[in-house]
Amino acid sequence: xxxxxxxxxxxxxxxxxxxxxxxxxxxxxxxxxxxxxxxxxxxxxxxxxxxxxxxxxxxxxxxxxxxxxxxxxxxxxxxxxxxxxxxxxxxxxxxxxxxxxxxxxxxxxxxxxxxxxxxxxxxxxxxxxxxxxxxxxxxxxxxxxxxxxxxxxxxxxxxxxxxxxxxxxxxxxxxxxxxxxxxxxxxxxxxxxxxxxxxxxxxxxxxxxxxxxxxxxxxxxxxxxxxxxxxxxxxxxxxxxxxxxxxxxxxxxxxxxxxxxxxxxxxxxxxxxxxxxxxxxxxxxxxxxxxxxxxxxxxxxxxxxxxxxxxxxxxxxxxxxxxxxxxxxxxxxxxxxxxxxxxxxxxxxxxxxxxxxxxxxxxxxxxxxxxxxxxxxxxxxxxxxxxxxxxxxxxx
Numbered sequence: 001x002x003x004x005x006x007x008x009x010x011x012x013x014x015x016x017x018x019x020x021x022x023x024x025x026x027x028x029x030x031x032x033x034x035x036x037x038x039x040x041x042x043x044x045x046x047x048x049x050x051x052x053x054x055x056x057x058x059x060x061x062x063x064x065x066x067x068x069x070x071x072x073x074x075x076x077x078x079x080x081x082x083x084x085x086x087x088x089x090x091x092x093x094x095x096x097x098x099x100x101x102x103x104x105x106x107x108x109x110x111x112x113x114x115x116x117x118x119x120x121x122x123x124x125x126x127x128x129x130x131x132x133x134x135x136x137x138x139x140x141x142x143x144x145x146x147x148x149x150x151x152x153x154x155x156x157x158x159x160x161x162x163x164x165x166x167x168x169x170x171x172x173x174x175x176x177x178x179x180x181x182x183x184x185x186x187x188x189x190x191x192x193x194x195x196x197x198x199x200x201x202x203x204x205x206x207x208x209x210x211x212x213x214x215x216x217x218x219x220x221x222x223x224x225x226x227x228x229x230x231x232x233x234x235x236x237x238x239x240x241x242x243x244x245x246x247x248x249x250x251x252x253x254x255x256x257x258x259x260x261x262x263x264x265x266x267x268x269x270x271x272x273x274x275x276x277x278x279x280x281x282x283x284x285x286x287x288x289x290x291x292x293x294x295x296x297x298x299x300x301x302x303x304x305x306x307x308x309x310x311x312x313x314x315x316x317x318x319x320x321x322x323x324x325x326x327x328x329x330x331x332x333x334x335x336x337x338x339x340x341x342x343x344x345x346x347x348x349x350x351x352x353x354x355x356x357x358x359x360x361x362x363x364x365x366x367x368x369x370x371x372x373x374x375x376x377x378x379x380x381x382x383x384x385x386x387x388x389x390x391x392x393x394x395x396x
């Protein structure tokens with residue numbers, strides 16, 4: 001069997017586009033990227049959202065031709081900061097048009113391991129083969145949903161990744177659950193759309209990012225304590241910015257790095273938007289029942305709420321078994337820990353030729369892989385891993 005492609009990339013978000021653009025620079029490599037460009041960001045992020053990541057941490061991939069600086073020059077306009085999600089989507093789609101103009105917008109419905117590579121079944125029933133498969137399918141399937149709302153119709157409960165239109169909540173009473181950026185920004189956007197909003201948080205307080213902003217005014221100290229990616233607190237930021245270094249720390253330390261870098265917090269620029277949004281701390285929802293067209297919530301402090309909707313800003317939990325296109329017979333050969341696939345150099349899993357990029361690779365390469373800024377390292381590492389194979393093929 002001669003495979004149709006050398007590399008098939010499943011997913012066309014920042015990691016898929018970044019990897020595809022970088023691999024397309026390798027001569028003689030036949031690469032195909034599958035998926036709708038920036039679909040998750042375009043269709044599942046709330047309208048009006050602003051990126052938490054700073055400008056220098058929002059590049060996709062590793063080519064100097066495709067940085068957001070190049071995009072800004074190409075579009076000929078200034079880009080506001082923080083970056084609006086619509087602008088980031090446009091940047092990703094611009095990069096795709098420049099580097100991968102022949103992207104295949106069909107979805108991959110199934111990936112099977114064959115004797116000499118992989119067989120891919122597409123959503124229209126077509127089939128193709130590839131020597132390698134790179135999974136860059138994002139975090140959408142990993143949305144963490146609270147069990148208290150199991151069975152509640154979607155018109156009464158949703159996850160932050162479920163809808164783009166926040167204006168549908170106008171005039172409604174909405175409870176937002178969570179203390180991270182997605183919950184807090186979602187609460188602000190829903191409130192500004194005309195809803196009566198309350199935020200419910202398990203923790204004793206909401207953590208607002210602010211210390212690093214003050215430190216950044218003293219540039220020599222800021223450079224010492226924080227990487228340009230700005231992921232994680234002082235000191236930790238420098239370590240997690242080098243994914244190849246993270247794996248040499250003891251497992252417990254690596255887990256601490258991830259917890260510190262991903263802890264629930266809101267950007268300082270959000271806080272002024274909370275003047276009229278109540279935040280109830282040290283509280284969680286114990287049960288939810290529908291009565292009379294309203295959702296009745298019972299809280300652990302004995303109080304209750306009657307609301308029109310619950311918006312879960314409860315984050316994501318990596319579990320690659322949630323990728324519907326990976327069948328059980330393939331997954332059973334993928335070595336995993338807590339839902340994360342173990343990956344080595346080039347992000348290759350225990351199944352030869354099967355690679356995982358983005359959040360699923362964070363067990364081995366650290367929390368940078370949860371952020372757009374990790375696309376640079378991922379794309380470059382993947383290209384370095386595949387290059388020797390191309391050289392040996394040329395020599396043969």
